[in-house]
Amino acid sequence: MTTAPSVTVLPGRGKASLRHRLAERGIDRSLALLAPGVLFMLLLFLYPFLYGLQLSFSPQHGGGALANYRTFFSDPYLRGSIGITLWLGIPAALFNVVVSVPIAYKMRGRFRGKRLLTTLLVVPITLGTVLTAEGLLEFLGQAGWLNKILVDLHLVSQPVRLVHNYWGVFFSLVITGFPFAFLLISSYLSGIDPSLERAAATLGAGWWHRFRHITLPLLSPGLAMTFCLSFVLAFSVFPSAQLVGDPSGATHVISIAAYHAAFEQYDYSMGSAISMIMAAIMLVIIGVVLFWRSRMYRGSTGGKG
Amino acid sequence: MSDPRFSTLRFEGVTRRFGGQTALADLDLSIHAGEFIALLGASGCGKSTALNCLAGLLPLSGGSIWLDERRIDGLPPERRDIGMVFQNYALFPHMSVRRNVGFGLQMRKVPKKEAAHRVDEAIRLVQLEEHVAKFPAQLSGGQQQRVAIARAIVIRPPVVVMDEPLSNLDAKLRLEMRMEIRRLHQALGLTTVYVTHDQEEALSLADRLVVLRDGRVQQVGTPEDVYCQPANRYVAGFMGYRNLIELPVSRRDGERVTVGGGSIQLEGTARDDLPSGRAVAAIRPEDLVVSETGENRFDVVVEVVEYHGREQSVQGRLPSGEPVYFRTEARLAPGDRAPLAVAAGRVLIYPADGAGALAEAAA
Known part of the structure; x- marks a missing residue:
């Protein structure tokens, strides 16, 4: 004998059950999956952020809520760190994006040794800044291999200074930032349907026009995103500015300024204020890039990716 | 109607291998200007390979392709002047219908005024006048296919190739578009090479059929020849001898x-x-x-x-x-x-x- 299936009482005609109506708006039990992430954000990001924000308005030495900000912007040494950081972060991010594009473009499709090449390009991401810095000192330092070779070949008379200045930090940002940009751009590229370029070819477009008119426009939202992320990475540069830079001069970046205030002068309030300024600048740059991106084509790129 | 620019398109012993696999073996075929040829066969028979070799999207492993006395198999696709309609349409998603259709003319540096005129004409031919400003994502499958066809014919190529252009459409639309393709061929007289696995499509569209299997030609003939006198049991099976x-x-x-x-x-x-x-x-x-x-x-x-x-x-x-x-x-x-x-x-x-x-x- 079979038992009768349990029948739920149907609500009035034309009106779906509450559960269905909520599900229609994406509200169902799977929302619980968000809980750990939300909790994490609240505890580890939002709370410290708001705490830091209010701290920055309570200066240690008095002088009103905005005293820290006034100090920062009136001190040319502190104020100058913004320019120094931008001057490192923007070129490094641009360089990483611009160099990744042709390499990733050429490395689409299958060929022998692709996996090995990708591995080689991506390995630096695993090195960590300190190891990279040591390598740079070994390789590019006054007594490093490069300078030895250059001097021995009589290409230069004096060792070239490539570390403990702007270039040391720039190289470090490229070494650690490039694999990241390359991986992102490769994945954006793989989302573009290869038959689009073939179609363009049969219509008479050579490789440059195919890239310029088809691939690049479809890729540019991805480029904008990659630039933003690379920029954020580069803008918060800290260890390499210390290790291979000139931390009290040419690479006195904004994170060093914040560190100096908070952990050397023990002025947490000032440190917080500098961090807030740093966050604001990043937001402005990202805002500008994303605004520019919002004005471009953002729909499907026809691929399976 | 025939094309004044050439009289014969010739495949001579065209062969294409992928690794150890021969996808197309020794294809010999002459196509007269203005003819509508269908390459017919099950998937993997080499029909799309033949088409891609013709369009320049795949290099040959052997043989040659000729437009009269001009050998074209060494030219890159952008210099072959062969209009192609893709199975998935391959419309440029970031361009309007008008710009999609005009792309080939832009690449050929056709003066703006003439280009605009020709684009309008091509769009009228495929009956998409109301949709010129739309983007591909805003069009139905049938409309997208019309754009793809307009884009291929607007450059007035000596040869148009179509790779299963109707296989992504539903049955009703497929019949409509089939008529449409036949109508365009009659109106423009463009030499067309059409790839399909659908025998009905091939029989109804083509002047001549080429039946392929495992990379080899099984039979070449008019629809009537192939339908009534299949050359072997394989072709017979394909032609409805179930x-x-x-x-x-x-x-x-x-x-x-x-x-x-x-x-x-x-x-x-x-x-x-x-x-x-x-x-x-x-x-x-x-x-x-x-x-x-x-x-x-x-x-x-x-x-x-x-x-x-x-x-x-x-x-x-x-x-x-x-x-x-x-x-x-x-x-x-x-x-x-x-x-x-x-x-x-x-x-x-x-x-x-x-x-x-x-x-x-x-x-």
Whole structure:
């Protein structure tokens, strides 16, 4: 004998059950999956952020809520760190994006040794800044291999200074930032349907026009995103500015300024204020890039990716 | 109508290998200007490979392709002047219909005014005037396919190639677009090479068919040739001879051959040199009639009946276990005994062991 299936009482005609109506708006039990992430954000990001924000308005030495900000912007040494950081972060991010594009473009499709090449390009991401810095000192330092070779070949008379200045930090940002940009751009590229370029070819477009008119426009939202992320990475540069830079001069970046205030002068309030300024600048740059991106084509790129 | 720019497009021994696999073997084919050629075959038969070789998207492993006396197989795709319509349309998603269609002219540096005029004309030809400003994502599948066709023909290429252009459309739209493609071909007289796995599409569109299998040509001929006189059992199967019954040859008298043994004896026409031994009798389902009298009588037991409106499509089984497909207006039920007959002129007899001698017949 079979038992009768349990029948739920149907609500009035034309009106779906509450559960269905909520599900229609994406509200169902799977929302619980968000809980750990939300909790994490609240505890580890939002709370410290708001705490830091209010701290920055309570200066240690008095002088009103905005005293820290006034100090920062009136001190040319502190104020100058913004320019120094931008001057490192923007070129490094641009360089990483611009160099990744042709390499990733050429490395689409299958060929022998692709996996090995990708591995080689991506390995630096695993090195960590300190190891990279040591390598740079070994390789590019006054007594490093490069300078030895250059001097021995009589290409230069004096060792070239490539570390403990702007270039040391720039190289470090490229070494650690490039694999990241390359991986992102490769994945954006793989989302573009290869038959689009073939179609363009049969219509008479050579490789440059195919890239310029088809691939690049479809890729540019991805480029904008990659630039933003690379920029954020580069803008918060800290260890390499210390290790291979000139931390009290040419690479006195904004994170060093914040560190100096908070952990050397023990002025947490000032440190917080500098961090807030740093966050604001990043937001402005990202805002500008994303605004520019919002004005471009953002729909499907026809691929399976 | 023929194209004044060339008179013949020739494939000479075109071969393409992928690793150790031969996708296309030694294709020889001459296409006259203005002709509509369909390459027909199941997936993996080499038809798309042939098309990509022609368009320059795949390099050849051997052979050559000629437009009259000009060899084109070494040219990159952008210098071949072959308009291509892709199976997935491959419209540029970030360009409006107008810019998609105009892309080829822009690449050819056609003056703006003339380009605009030609784009309008092409768009009118495919009846998309109201949609010029839309983007591909805003169009239906059929409209997207029209854009793809307009984009390929606006450059007035000597040859247009189409790679299964209708296979992503639903049945009704497919019929409409088929007419549309035929109409455009009649209006413009563009030499067209059309790839499809659908025999009905190929028969209804093409002036000549090229049937391919495993990279080799099985038969080249007009739709009527191929439909009525398939060169081998494979082509026959493709052309709707759904019943392919393998039987021993019992008697032959010139073209007249009798095959069979036991419960079934079939008399038919030999389509190829028949070795003595086993043969295949090919019969279309619609040529079998339910009747107690007539030529080539045999019985089957009904297994599956499908309703098709006026007719039913029936699968029966011979006592030997082989399935037999036929159509009838008689109401039959599974388990019934059905007496069948078929005119001897409607039975084609092929050698049982495949296509050995047939490639020559096709060439």
